[in-house]
Amino acid sequence: MSYTAAKTRKTTLRAPARGGAGGVMTSGVLRVNRSTTTKTRSVYASASRKSFSLAADSKVLLKSSTQAAKHAVQVLDETGKDVAPRPLYQPDPGTAAPKQGKIFTPNDTTGGNVSDFFTTGFLTSNASFGDLFTRSILGSSVFSRSIAESDEIEDASSKRDRFMCITDVRVRKDDVKEPMRKDMLDQVVRLYLTETETLWLLDVPPNFVSVDSEEAETVRERNRAYQELCKNRPGNDKYTDRAMQTLSGAPKTKEVQSERVGMVDAGDGTIARPPINNGSPAFTMALTFITATMATTWDIYDSSCNSVGAGEAAPTPSATKSDLEKVESPRAAEGGGSPASAASHSTTSNTSLLLQNLPPLSERPASASCSTIEMEVTTVPAIDEPNPELILLSDKFKMDLLVMERAVLANIFQPKLAAYRHLPVLKDCWTSVTAADCCPDPDVQQLQLADEVKTESLSPFLECLWTFRCDITAGRNISCMAWNKKNPDLLAVGYGPLDSNDKKPALVCCWSIKNPVWPERILHCQSDVTALDFCASSPSQLAVGMCDGTIAVYDMKSAEATHVSDSSNSPHKHTGPVWELKWINQEKGPSGDDRGETLVSASSDGRITKWSLQKGLECVDLMKLKKTKARGEFSLISRQVPGLSFDFHPSDSSIYLAATEEGNIHKCSCFYSEQFQETYGGHNGPVYKVTWSPFSPDVFLSCSSDWTIQLWRQDLMTPVLGFTSTQSAVHDIMWSPKWPTVFGAVKERRVEIWDLRASILDPTIVNEAKPGVTLTRLLFATQTDCVLVGDSDGGVSVYRLKSLTMDEGAEHVKALQDVIVSTLASQL
Amino acid sequence: MSVEETIKRIQSQKGVQGIIIVNAEVLICNAGIPIKTTLDNSNTVHYAGLIHQLVMKARSTVREIDPQNDLTFLRVRSKKNEIMIAPDKDYFLIVIQNPSE
Numbered sequence: 017m018s019y020t021a022a023k024t025r026k027t028t029l030r031a032p033a034r035g036g037a038g039g040v041m042t043s044g045v046l047r048v049n050r051s052t053t054t055k056t057r058s059v060y061a062s063a064s065r066k067s068f069s070l071a072a073d074s075k076v077l078l079k080s081s082t083q084a085a086k087h088a089v090q091v092l093d094e095t096g097k098d099v100a101p102r103p104l105y106q107p108d109p110g111t112a113a114p115k116q117g118k119i120f121t122p123n124d125t126t127g128g129n130v131s132d133f134f135t136t137g138f139l140t141s142n143a144s145f146g147d148l149f150t151r152s153i154l155g156s157s158v159f160s161r162s163i164a165e166s167d168e169i170e171d172a173s174s175k176r177d178r179f180m181c182i183t184d185v186r187v188r189k190d191d192v193k194e195p196m197r198k199d200m201l202d203q204v205v206r207l208y209l210t211e212t213e214t215l216w217l218l219d220v221p222p223n224f225v226s227v228d229s230e231e232a233e234t235v236r237e238r239n240r241a242y243q244e245l246c247k248n249r250p251g252n253d254k255y256t257d258r259a260m261q262t263l264s265g266a267p268k269t270k271e272v273q274s275e276r277v278g279m280v281d282a283g284d285g286t287i288a289r290p291p292i293n294n295g296s297p298a299f300t301m302a303l304t305f306i307t308a309t310m311a312t313t314w315d316i317y318d319s320s321c322n323s324v325g326a327g328e329a330a331p332t333p334s335a336t337k338s339d340l341e342k343v344e345s346p347r348a349a350e351g352g353g354s355p356a357s358a359a360s361h362s363t364t365s366n367t368s369l370l371l372q373n374l375p376p377l378s379e380r381p382a383s384a385s386c387s388t389i390e391m392e393v394t395t396v397p398a399i400d401e402p403n404p405e406l407i408l409l410s411d412k413f414k415m416d417l418l419v420m421e422r423a424v425l426a427n428i429f430q431p432k433l434a435a436y437r438h439l440p441v442l443k444d445c446w447t448s449v450t451a452a453d454c455c456p457d458p459d460v461q462q463l464q465l466a467d468e469v470k471t472e473s474l475s476p477f478l479e480c481l482w483t484f485r486c487d488i489t490a491g492r493n494i495s496c497m498a499w500n501k502k503n504p505d506l507l508a509v510g511y512g513p514l515d516s517n518d519k520k521p522a523l524v525c526c527w528s529i530k531n532p533v534w535p536e537r538i539l540h541c542q543s544d545v546t547a548l549d550f551c552a553s554s555p556s557q558l559a560v561g562m563c564d565g566t567i568a569v570y571d572m573k574s575a576e577a578t579h580v581s582d583s584s585n586s587p588h589k590h591t592g593p594v595w596e597l598k599w600i601n602q603e604k605g606p607s608g609d610d611r612g613e614t615l616v617s618a619s620s621d622g623r624i625t626k627w628s629l630q631k632g633l634e635c636v637d638l639m640k641l642k643k644t645k646a647r648g649e650f651s652l653i654s655r656q657v658p659g660l661s662f663d664f665h666p667s668d669s670s671i672y673l674a675a676t677e678e679g680n681i682h683k684c685s686c687f688y689s690e691q692f693q694e695t696y697g698g699h700n701g702p703v704y705k706v707t708w709s710p711f712s713p714d715v716f717l718s719c720s721s722d723w724t725i726q727l728w729r730q731d732l733m734t735p736v737l738g739f740t741s742t743q744s745a746v747h748d749i750m751w752s753p754k755w756p757t758v759f760g761a762v763k764e765r766r767v768e769i770w771d772l773r774a775s776i777l778d779p780t781i782v783n784e785a786k787p788g789v790t791l792t793r794l795l796f797a798t799q800t801d802c803v804l805v806g807d808s809d810g811g812v813s814v815y816r817l818k819s820l821t822m823d824e825g826a827e828h829v830k831a832l833q834d835v836i837v838s839t840l841a842s843q844l
Numbered sequence: 845m846s847v848e849e850t851i852k853r854i855q856s857q858k859g860v861q862g863i864i865i866v867n868a869e870v871l872i873c874n875a876g877i878p879i880k881t882t883l884d885n886s887n888t889v890h891y892a893g894l895i896h897q898l899v900m901k902a903r904s905t906v907r908e909i910d911p912q913n914d915l916t917f918l919r920v921r922s923k924k925n926e927i928m929i930a931p932d933k934d935y936f937l938i939v940i941q942n943p944s945e
Contacts, residue, residue, distance in 0.1 A: 312904060312907070312908055313907070313908050313911050314904070314907030314908060314911040316911075317907075317911030317912070318911070407865075407867075407879060407934050407935045408847050408865070408879065408880070409847065410934075412932055413847065413932070413935065413937070414847060414850075416930035416932065416937050417847065417850045417851065417854070417930075417937065418850075419916075419917060419930060420854065420928060420930050420937055420939050421850060421853065421854050421857075423917070423919065423928050423939075424854055424857050424860060424928070424939055424941055425857065427859070427926060427941055427943040428857060428858050428859065428943050430943075533853070533857070534853055
């Protein structure tokens with residue numbers, strides 16, 4: 017403890033009064049020493065330093081000389097003033113008597129001449145502290161001797177007295193060299209004491225603050241405060257001096273290795289399972305406990321659901337309090353009373369999956385035993401670790417795969433699907449799907465470049481969105497397409513050969529809009545498919561008509577389509593290919609009690625048959641298509657004409673039109689199965705399709721292989737309008753479900769969209785097929801303005817009608833009738 | 845349609861970088877064990893561990909809002925790709941796709 021911590025001092029120089037003998041060294045008052053200029057410093061610094069040793073006791077030694085030091089140092093500052101520091105202590109020459117010194121330095125050997133004495137430092141910042149000396153040893157103090165010679169000391173001599181009393185000088189005499197003689201006792205012994213150089217043991221330079229500076233005040237304050245402190249220190253109970261020493265033992269290196277601490281996810285309800293299951297229940301328990309530290313809402317819900325469901329013991333949540341230790345022992349588990357825990361614990365050798373939940377803390381009575389983990393043990397039925405193979409085969413996984421595949425494809429096909437559904441295309445970095453991926457038609461790709469811009473100047477065109485096509489269907493001919501009545505995204509496509517030379521096995525695929533790459537269902541049939549329809553009342557049932565006359569009904573709900581029934585065993589089954597098949601919803605059948613849906617088919621054997629599905633397929637002939645005019649010997653062989661198409665009236669389900677191979681269209685009624693009501697003859701070749709207009713009740717359309725499409729009104733025996741574009745047979749036609757005046761037609765090499773408001777002479781949109789591919793079927797999408805075209809290469813292309821300008825008037829049925837009326841008027 | 849074929853089909857779609865099917869349980873020492881994966885093992889384990897935590901959090905969120913609800917599908921779209929996760933009690937099905945490739 018040193019008072020020599022840096023103290024700010026004033027830079028006032030205290031010019032010590034000169035002693036009579038000239039300047040003498042002062043003892044270690046740093047301040048005084050340091051208050052001189054650097055010149056003095058250098059003087060002191062040049063003093064040699066000597067080591068010394070101190071005894072443990074605290075004696076302040078001072079050396080006093082009874083005479084002036086021999087080495088008086090004279091310090092002069094610039095002005096020639098003698099600024100030699102004055103000694104603090106100037107003992108009375110008469111009183112100080114050299115005494116035996118207890119402390120001496122090893123190298124101090126001169127008998128009477130104590131030249132090297134050191135005083136322990138006692139320091140003060142200025143002479144006024146002279147009475148604050150203590151007897152403590154200041155280990156790092158500056159030591160010097162003081163030789164008090166001059167009688168002019170800065171302060172009162174009373175302090176000096178005290179100073180003196182401490183500073184007994186002890187001089188140790190060496191061994192007496194000569195025996196003492198009696199007369200020597202009276203001798204006056206002269207002792208010469210000299211001063212050694214000052215040894216600096218600690219030199220903490222003070223800070224000097226000018227009196228004029230801002231800090232002077234604070235410095236003064238601090239000094240004052242410090243003086244106060246020092247005044248209070250001796251005798252104050254607050255301060256005791258104590259020596260301490262920490263004994264530190266010798267360090268020793270030791271290697272420790274602990275077992276790896278198992279980490280368990282906490283707070284999120286994760287189930288921790290032991291890596292090994294050695295069958296020990298305690299071990300299993302110890303490792304298998306859940307550390308869900310939060311009772312989440314769904315946790316509570318789950319546990320309450322499970323506890324209600326498991327319900328062996330009476331599930332009282334408050335009764336299932338159990339410590340962790342209890343849980344660990346299977347014995348206690350039985351007594352635990354938690355629902356189903358007994359069962360689970362008895363099979364703990366197998367248990368690897370436990371779902372444990374913390375009960376809500378609010379339910380607990382104030383049994384705040386936080387140290388015990390209260391668990392309500394509920395179990396999932398104790399199953400073995402789910403086999404990875406089982407996972408892969410589970411149904412849920414298949415469903416997940418399905419959804420995932422659709423999600424992936426949705427990403428890829430997003431622009432196309434969005435266009436199909438009239439949704440905005442997401443403009444992000446992923447819309448670089450090129451048209452080449454989806455559209456097989458190179459012509460349409462050109463048009464696709466401008467597809468986002470709807471300009472009036474752009475003529476209507478078909479934009480190809482994508483094609484339903486996969487490996488299985490490649491190379492097959494599309495023979496029929498049908499939408500699902502309930503889910504407008506599902507499409508059934510029948511594949512059959514274009515001609516009977518093709519020997520590919522028959523196929524029906526159900527496609528979904530959400531997956532343009534792979535069909536949802538694949539169904540292999542016994543013979544080629546020629547007609548399809550989905551049932552409306554049980555939407556998963558699909559009726560398939562085949563080339564050999566068989567009609568089969570399948571249920572497509574499950575992954576593997578199940579066969580409901582077919583007509584192959586029926587005695588009245590068709591003998592020729594079934595060309596058209598439809599589910600008809602009849603309010604009133606001929607016998608008056610038919611309600612619900614029935615299946616009606618038209619086939620090459622000239623019958624239009626109604627089938628019902630009560631027990632197997634039973635049929636009733638609706639009509640036999642007889643030849644209308646005898647053709648010589650043909651009439652002898654067969655009087656029946658193949659029926660190629662039929663269509664029931666949209667509003668009156670007892671009237672239907674039947675199209676025959678000989679070119680006639682017969683209007684028939686379900687009530688009269690013997691004769692036709694009307695016959696419309698206008699075609700010169702087999703009529704492939706006849707269809708009522710969905711908007712106008714009198715109008716129907718027919719197409720034939722004589723290159724024409726005829727528009728009829730049912731009261732006129734001759735067609736109102738005929739549409740011819742190219743010299744190829746028209747295979748399929750369909751009215752647009754959205755616009756009354758629009759219909760589509762498929763010729764062998766092109767698809768045409770006709771808009772009667774725009775022109776009755778030419779189709780509005782014409783789309784050529786790829787070379788080598790013939791188009792076979794056409795289907796309008798019901799809710800979007802898209803049209804599907806099936807071709808002979810096994811692909812169903814989805815086109816979007818673009819820039820087909822339709823204004824308000826187009827929606828009206830009147831538009832169609834206007835056309836007809838005007839046409840008729842012009843014909844007259 | 846077998847599961848294998850479907851997985852192959854998904855894998856062959858445009859931009860699909862990988863399919864991972866992992867066990868959902870988090871063992872004490874490991875992350876989920878991959879049942880089937882088309883990525884390398886270190887990546888798989890990496891994805892599995894991280895996605896597990898994310899799915900737990902998402903599921904907890906959904907159920908917290910309505911305990912009768914449950915998470916069925918999770919899509920994480922980022923600048924470079926999209927991660928689609930179909931979580932279940934026993935497994936996670938993860939597909940990473942970058943459709944702009």
